[in-house]
Amino acid sequence: MNDGAATPVEGNVIFAGDYINKLAGEQIEHEAKRRLADGCKQLTVNFSKTEIINSIGISILLGVIDSASNKGATVVFSDVNENTVELFDMLGVSKHVTLA
Amino acid sequence: MTENDSKLIHAFGALAELGHEITNKNNFQETIRTSLHLISGALGIMRGAVARYSRFGHELNMMAVRGLGDDFPLSLSLTTEDERQFLTNGLVPIDIQSAKVLPFFQVYDASFERRRLELFVPLVVREEIVGALFLGEKATGEGYSNHDKEIICAMGRHIGVAIAQRNLMAEIERHAEENRQLFNEMRSTYHDTVKAFAAAIDCKDKYTEGHSVRVGKFSEVIALELGWGSDEVEGAAVAGYLHDVGKLTVERKIINAPYRINAKESAELNKHPAVGYEILLPIHHPFTDVPLAAKYHHERLDGRGYPDGLYDREIPFIAKIVNLADSFDAMTTDRPYRARRQAKDVVEDLQKNAGKQFAPELVTSFLGGMLKELTGEERNKRFRRLLGREYMEADGIVDKLRYTLNEMAPTTPMTYIAAAASVGDRPVH
Secondary structure, X not given: OOEOOOOOEEOOEEEOOOEEOHHHHHHHHHHXXXXXXXXXXXXXXXXXXXXXXXXXXXXXXXXXXXXXXXXXXXXXXXXXXXXXXXXXXXXXXXXXXXXX | OOHHHHHHHHHHHHHHHHHHHHHOOOOHHHHHHHHHHHHHHHHOEOOEEEEEEEOOOOEEEEEEEEOOOOOOOXXXXXXXXXXXXXXXXXXXXXXXXXXXXXXXXXXXXXXXXXXXXXXXXXXXXXXXXXXXXXXXXXXXXXXXXXXXXXXXHHHXXXXXXXXXXXXXXXXXXHHHHHHHHHHHHHHHHHXXXXXXXXXXXXXXXXXXXXXXXXXXXXXXXXXXXXXXXXXHHHHHHHHHHHOOXXXXXXXXXXXXXXXXXXXXXXXXXXXXXXXXXXXXXXXXXOOOOHHHHHHHOOXXXXXXOOOOOOEHHHOOHHHHXXXXXXXXXXXXXXXXXXXXOOHHHHHHHHHHHEOXXXXXXXXXXXXXXXXXXXXXXXXXXXXXXXXXXXXXXXXOHHHHHHHHHHHXXXXXXXXXXXXXXXXXXXXXX
């Protein structure tokens, strides 16, 4: 597992690392804010490599959702594994994003 | 596993991380920021803030804010009634509707409403207000359950304790700073008093004006050259300033006699070390050797000094320092019955009397300090300031010092030959 994994960006897709903690979460947040400032209206975060998201990671993702909502943008979380979907459902994250 | 079990496990994970975060010695502001993330992430809370209470300003100052917008007030003034109610309530979450009765809520109600805040938690630790949590709606859209509130209480307690500890540390640091300032003021007062005493002693003797001050400075030079720490150097200077305090009780006509005094007068004058000791002993000096320097600064290594005729190791080290500084000043200043001696002669005298009157290691340190100044290795012009530039820069003084130091503490035979040659005393080949 890579603590604080890099967050590559491809078009409007941000690729999350394997472990979303504070460091990795803040990288996603930074990329998201940059793209929203550029006028992006649909932000996609790809979780295909993601195995674990801790509480700080959840909080940061909620912040990203809130920022996008304030800018009138939608958020897509793609390739989310089953465990993470359960976590998102349990905490209400799924209500604010499109899971693809 | 039920959803409740999963929630509980997730929340416990966040609580464990919070404990870890708080016990780490991270930046405090960052710790609070992370704490807010942990509470939000544990329960899926969309927005919130952590505030620290200032008992001086009676206000809640925001330390971490998430999703509340730029116009959210960063400082909230509290009334006495607010504070009373916080303390009565304790660390228990209050629903926003119930919190509306608090006076400060009525002032900021519009801001809270706009940001959809749902829960307010006063952070009360050991019956003291330390801060507050402001929490917005949950991402699920559901209200806060009793389970949620219990988790918030547990996490809030951690954050409250962290703030209380930080307050305590700040208080300790403030007291330590106050003590440091007080100590420096006392130290400065002590030094002013010592200098005033030195001036009073010197006033009595019109021929040796400034003697005590110079002995203090020369003692300081010796201590510095010995590599002493700043406190010890200061102690040596004080011992020098006060070494002649006993002269305050000696008749002025004896001290100022423009001739060599007779035996009776000499006996009277020679009482001043013991009298000085009696004067200084009851004073609580930061440096305990100061009275000893006054008592024994006329002792000699060969036992021919006074008042007790002590030998070498019987003489306190500080007294040996002051003795050297005192003698050096006597030789380098004009007296009513003789003019001051040339610097080269003085160096020669110190060398000749090393081991008899003076401790040799002190003579080499002192002369070494003088040489360093004259060669520019030491930028502080201590000797030149006290004895005059012309006096200290007399021809041949640097060579004389090098030669003397090589003789007293030779480094290598080659440097001995080089130094000897430079003063015209070429060794036989």
